[in-house]
Amino acid sequence: MGREISNAPTNQKQQSSMAYTVEQLVAVNPYNPDILPDLENYVNEQVSSQTYSLNANLCLLRLYQFEPERMSTQIVARILIKALMATPAPDFSLCLFLIPERVTSRFRQFWDEVAKSRHILEVVPGFEQAIQEYAVHVLSLTYQKVPRSVLAEAVNIEGPSLDKFLDHHIANSGWVIEKNENKGQLIILPRNEFNHPELKKSTADGVPLDKIARIIPILG
Amino acid sequence: MAVATSYDHEQPIPGDSAAAGYDPNYVPDSVKSFVVHMYRHIREKNVYEIHQMYETSFQSISDRFFKDAPWPSVDSVAPYVDNDHVFCLLYREMWFRHLYARLSPTLKQRIDSWDNYCNLFQVVLHGVVNMQLPNQWLWDMVDEFVYQFQSFCQYRAKMKNKTEQEIALLRQFDQAWNVYGVLNFLQALVEKSTIIQILEQEKEGLEQFTATDGYDYSGGSNVLKVLGYFSMIGLLRVHCLLGDYHTGLKCLLPIDISQQGVYTSVIGSHITTIYHYGFANLMLRRYSEAIREFNKILLYIFKTKQFHQKSPQYEQILKKNEQMYALLAISLSLCPQVQLVEETVNLQLREKYGEKMMRMQRYDEEAFALYDELFSYACPKFITPSAPSYEEPLVNYNQDAYRLQLKLFLYEVKQQQLLSGVRTFLKVYSTISIGKLSTYMEVDEPTLRTILMTYKHKTHAVDSDGKITSNADIDFYIDDDMIHVVESKPAKRYGDYFMRQIVKLEGIMTDIDRIKLEDDSRVEILISHGIRSKREGGENHRGAGIQAGMSGIQDCQGRG
Numbered sequence: 077m078g079r080e081i082s083n084a085p086t087n088q089k090q091q092s093s094m095a096y097t098v099e100q101l102v103a104v105n106p107y108n109p110d111i112l113p114d115l116e117n118y119v120n121e122q123v124s125s126q127t128y129s130l131n132a133n134l135c136l137l138r139l140y141q142f143e144p145e146r147m148s149t150q151i152v153a154r155i156l157i158k159a160l161m162a163t164p165a166p167d168f169s170l171c172l173f174l175i176p177e178r179v180t181s182r183f184r185q186f187w188d189e190v191a192k193s194r195h196i197l198e199v200v201p202g203f204e205q206a207i208q209e210y211a212v213h214v215l216s217l218t219y220q221k222v223p224r225s226v227l228a229e230a231v232n233i234e235g236p237s238l239d240k241f242l243d244h245h246i247a248n249s250g251w252v253i254e255k256n257e258n259k260g261q262l263i264i265l266p267r268n269e270f271n272h273p274e275l276k277k278s279t280a281d282g283v284p285l286d287k288i289a290r291i292i293p294i295l296g
Numbered sequence: 297m298a299v300a301t302s303y304d305h306e307q308p309i310p311g312d313s314a315a316a317g318y319d320p321n322y323v324p325d326s327v328k329s330f331v332v333h334m335y336r337h338i339r340e341k342n343v344y345e346i347h348q349m350y351e352t353s354f355q356s357i358s359d360r361f362f363k364d365a366p367w368p369s370v371d372s373v374a375p376y377v378d379n380d381h382v383f384c385l386l387y388r389e390m391w392f393r394h395l396y397a398r399l400s401p402t403l404k405q406r407i408d409s410w411d412n413y414c415n416l417f418q419v420v421l422h423g424v425v426n427m428q429l430p431n432q433w434l435w436d437m438v439d440e441f442v443y444q445f446q447s448f449c450q451y452r453a454k455m456k457n458k459t460e461q462e463i464a465l466l467r468q469f470d471q472a473w474n475v476y477g478v479l480n481f482l483q484a485l486v487e488k489s490t491i492i493q494i495l496e497q498e499k500e501g502l503e504q505f506t507a508t509d510g511y512d513y514s515g516g517s518n519v520l521k522v523l524g525y526f527s528m529i530g531l532l533r534v535h536c537l538l539g540d541y542h543t544g545l546k547c548l549l550p551i552d553i554s555q556q557g558v559y560t561s562v563i564g565s566h567i568t569t570i571y572h573y574g575f576a577n578l579m580l581r582r583y584s585e586a587i588r589e590f591n592k593i594l595l596y597i598f599k600t601k602q603f604h605q606k607s608p609q610y611e612q613i614l615k616k617n618e619q620m621y622a623l624l625a626i627s628l629s630l631c632p633q634v635q636l637v638e639e640t641v642n643l644q645l646r647e648k649y650g651e652k653m654m655r656m657q658r659y660d661e662e663a664f665a666l667y668d669e670l671f672s673y674a675c676p677k678f679i680t681p682s683a684p685s686y687e688e689p690l691v692n693y694n695q696d697a698y699r700l701q702l703k704l705f706l707y708e709v710k711q712q713q714l715l716s717g718v719r720t721f722l723k724v725y726s727t728i729s730i731g732k733l734s735t736y737m738e739v740d741e742p743t744l745r746t747i748l749m750t751y752k753h754k755t756h757a758v759d760s761d762g763k764i765t766s767n768a769d770i771d772f773y774i775d776d777d778m779i780h781v782v783e784s785k786p787a788k789r790y791g792d793y794f795m796r797q798i799v800k801l802e803g804i805m806t807d808i809d810r811i812k813l814e815d816d817s818r819v820e821i822l823i824s825h826g827i828r829s830k831r832e833g834g835e836n837h838r839g840a841g842i843q844a845g846m847s848g849i850q851d852c853q854g855r856g
Contacts (some may be wrong), residue, residue, distance in 0.1 A: 107476050141681055143682060174538070218774055229742065270764070271773040
């Protein structure tokens with residue numbers, strides 16, 4: 077559930093021994109107040125090494141629920157950002173269900189800041205890339221052909237950087253550029269069942285085998 | 297062994313039987329007989345008899361003698377059962393369950409009940425139990441355990457009117473109904489029973505569990521295994537109460553709910569499983585999945601509830617039935633996929649919530665209030681698991697958890713409302729340009745593009761396998777600056793309908809053949825086709841019989 081190790085080159089390394097231990101703890105002994113410091117360290121490791129573990133973070137949020145006096149607002153903020161980066165998976169909502177209102181209301185100002193500044197990008201590596209991936213995902217649900225300007229705004233890139241971005245996706249994601257004299261570049265996105273409804277498989281009318289079996293004697 | 301309860305030392309509290317002259321040491325004959333026989337049946341592993349006594353005798357004795365008083369104390373019945381340690385734990389389990397159902401437990405009683413569960417589960421976990429108990433009872437143990445935990449959290453969170461004695465007791469017995477304890481017991485039962493491995497191995501034919509309904513036919517005990525099994529459902533329930541839907545569903549994973557299983561062997565367990573499964577999916581925006589499961593269970597309850605009318609679970613069954621109709625109404629309003637709902641269920645749904653659902657789909661303030669109402673009626677009783685701070689000014693915070701979940705749910709609904717404007721326009725057009733639609737909606741083009749992308753994001757959820765599924769009844773795609781609308785028509789289930797009619801017609805044809813050949817059985821066949829003919833005499837009957845058959849055929853053709 078949620079995007080596990082992202083595309084960063086660090087995933088070529090073996091999973092750190094800390095990650096291994098923590099994952100084991102969460103699997104075998106999750107309802108244990110003693111593992112709280114390990115889980116907190118693990119959040120910080122996820123941020124710095126661009127890895128992610130929903131189960132470990134939910135486990136920590138639960139422990140914070142059980143012992144509110146041990147909660148760290150900073151860690152909660154980091155968990156939420158990592159969860160945001162996992163969009164379209166609902167991880168962000170999953171985390172919110174476990175955090176009391178009085179804590180998230182403190183964040184309101186924080187999120188206002190985030191929306192305005194790019195400061196957050198220095199704090200959590202991989203954040204911008206994750207948001208861009210999400211934007212591309214929604215674009216491909218929505219558009220068969222998308223104008224360059226619309227794409228540019230969605231991924232927040234312009235100029236030569238955008239050309240590089242396009243080249244990367246042409247090479248790796250099956251994008252095609254169509255030149256239009258009047259409007260400039262159109263990007264043709266790959267076909268899927270959401271932007272090409274004719275590709276949608278019909279789930280409605282399969283008749284189960286056992287029901288057919290009932291009428292075979294009649295037909296025969 | 298746990299100490300006998302000291303309720304007779306408590307101050308009289310409304311509902312407390314100590315005030316009403318209850319004598320804990322008085323043992324009526326029927327109780328004597330009950331414990332003696334129950335004890336023997338357990339020793340002889342006569343599961344059928346145990347079940348009868350547990351379900352029926354216990355109820356009837358309670359109704360006769362203990363309508364609003366507890367059963368005799370365990371100390372007073374112990375002599376009749378050789379002071380058997382395990383039997384006494386089981387007796388106390390029933391004793392407390394009866395108390396919670398008919399009276400209001402005091403804090404001391406709550407703590408003592410916790411003690412009893414600890415002792416009982418420890419005995420089971422140590423593997424020294426060799427009884428066979430009915431699944432109904434084993435399910436009730438887990439169900440009641442989680443219920444008493446939920447009840448304790450609700451009770452503890454109402455700090456405002458607590459007496460000094462109560463607060464002192466709470467501080468002293470801070471381990472009682474501690475969330476770690478509850479979760480760890482359930483987890484321990486799952487692990488010690490190795491039930492997950494058993495279910496895995498069963499798929500490969502290396503184990504027998506579901507086939508025997510969990511019972512052990514090789515001289516062993518079913519208690520640990522089945523408690524472990526039901527504890528998975530217990531964990532799902534606890535996690536839902538905490539708002540952790542993801543982990544709750546994970547705990548349920550080893551149970552395949554697309555099949556029959558031990559969880560369907562007890563109706564209470566079947567309903568609890570699907571109710572929480574459906575609710576968790578609803579909160580995760582997987583509306584189609586929720587609709588599918590609610591539909592199945594509601595149909596099942598419709599067909600079978602008559603058989604449970606006399607059972608002590610009947611009221612609970614009806615309550616959960618109503619709640620699930622409310623959840624179904626919510627799910628369908630957020631994700632209009634009526635084709636997922638069976639005819640019978642749909643009829644019931646329209647009766648109960650037809651009008652409200654129409655108003656909910658209007659996406660205005662009134663609709664918002666209806667979502668609030670239905671959610672609040674049908675949701676689990678969320679809990680705050682942490683102990684209160686006894687220092688601060690004493691407040692009631694028992695509603696906090698519920699308010700958070702409600703707030704997040706309504707936020708989701710609000711998002712849907714914002715997008716309803718888009719839906720209204722999309723319903724009317726098959727194609728429309730971005731420019732035109734932005735004019736109609738009175739927003740600029742970039743804003744409209746954002747709104748359309750948000751619509752896509754909101755109506756496409758990620759399911760449990762990580763795949764994208766669409767909740768939308770109206771969908772679209774954009775080609776440059778042209779919007780193409782795609783309406784997913786509710787597919788008529790032709791296949792199903794034709795099957796039924798083919799079988800029905802075949803039946804009628806067979807009957808008609810019989811009428812031609814057997815004059816004597818004419819009358820029987822007429823009656824079987826619902827015709828009560830008062831006419832006497834031969835020829836008329838024959839004509840009427842053939843007419844019955846013909847009108848049946850016309851019926852089929854007419855509806856095709």
